[in-house]
Amino acid sequence: MDGRADTNSPKDAPTIEPDDAVDQRLGETVRLLRQRAGFSIQDVATKTGLSTGMISQLERARAMPSIRTLRLLSIALDVPISYFFETSDPADVQRYIVRKNSRRLLRLTASGVVKEALTPADKGQLELYELTLNPGASSGTDFLQHTGEKAGYILSGSLRLWLDNQAHVLEAGDSFRFPSTVPHMFDNPTQQVARAIWVTTLRQTDSPAG
Structure with missing residues (x-):
């Protein structure tokens, strides 16, 4: 996926989510962060300059965000952009x-x-x-x-x-x-x-x- 040969052994390589799971997890993360902050979709749209339709599609895993979009969301929701990353094995954290x-x-x-x-x-x-x-x-x-x-x-x-x-x-x-x-x-x-x-x-x- 990243264009590089994998030199790690299978047991050492990080777990990779399938693309549809990535979209679903990102959407759920955005929705939960928005709800935790007490924001409506319109509130987030106003803070980011993104359309309400785009935010709704992201939350429903019907659109894939760009880095710019995630940066705007991270600022509006007051979290680091790495909050949207795939999680690591808790034992390795x-x-x-x-x-x-x-x-x-x-x-x-x-x-x-x-x-x-x-x-x-x-x-x-x-x-x-x-x-x-x-x-x-x-x-x-x-x-x-x-x-x-x-x-x-x-x-x-x-x-x-x-x-x-x-x-x-x-x-x-x-x-x-x-x-x-x-x-x-x-x-x-x-x-x-x-x-x-x-x-x-x-x-x-x-x-x-x-």
């Missing part, structure tokens, strides 16, 4: 450490992106991921803005980073950092799989902009 074979995954099949959480599940001010972008993968069709910063390092392949309507093609070994208030998005316009380390800082007072 540690408070401060993430083992390679216990990474939580977020597979956005429609976007062609796989995110692996490199930070523990507890809420914090910094989120660290390994991104795998299949050919044509993208963060979504719209720019995103919020407070905090983003930084990253390209491990392999190419990533096109759009900052305020300007495209920057980054190759293996390139790195970046920018204020998240700058309108941004990214994609992989090549026919090769790209991999990157992605860092996000996000304060609890963040709110979507633009």
Whole structure:
């Protein structure tokens, strides 16, 4: 799914959910978080700028979100984006450490992106991921803005980073950092799989902009 050969033995590899189970779990997570916060679908639509129809479809597993959509939802519902990831075996979970074979995954099949959480599940001010972008993968069709910063390092392949309507093609070994208030998005316009380390800082007072 992520374009890389699996070098782990079957017993060490993380459990992978089928695509329909991923969609169903994401939808249920969004719905439960919304209800826990006491928000209506209209409330969440107002906070995120997403349509009520989109949120309803997500909750019913009839639409697959982009990274941008999940980021907007995470800000509105006051949870880290990693809250939407597939869960790890509870026996492997540690408070401060993430083992390679216990990474939580977020597979956005429609976007062609796989995110692996490199930070523990507890809420914090910094989120660290390994991104795998299949050919044509993208963060979504719209720019995103919020407070905090983003930084990253390209491990392999190419990533096109759009900052305020300007495209920057980054190759293996390139790195970046920018204020998240700058309108941004990214994609992989090549026919090769790209991999990157992605860092996000996000304060609890963040709110979507633009």
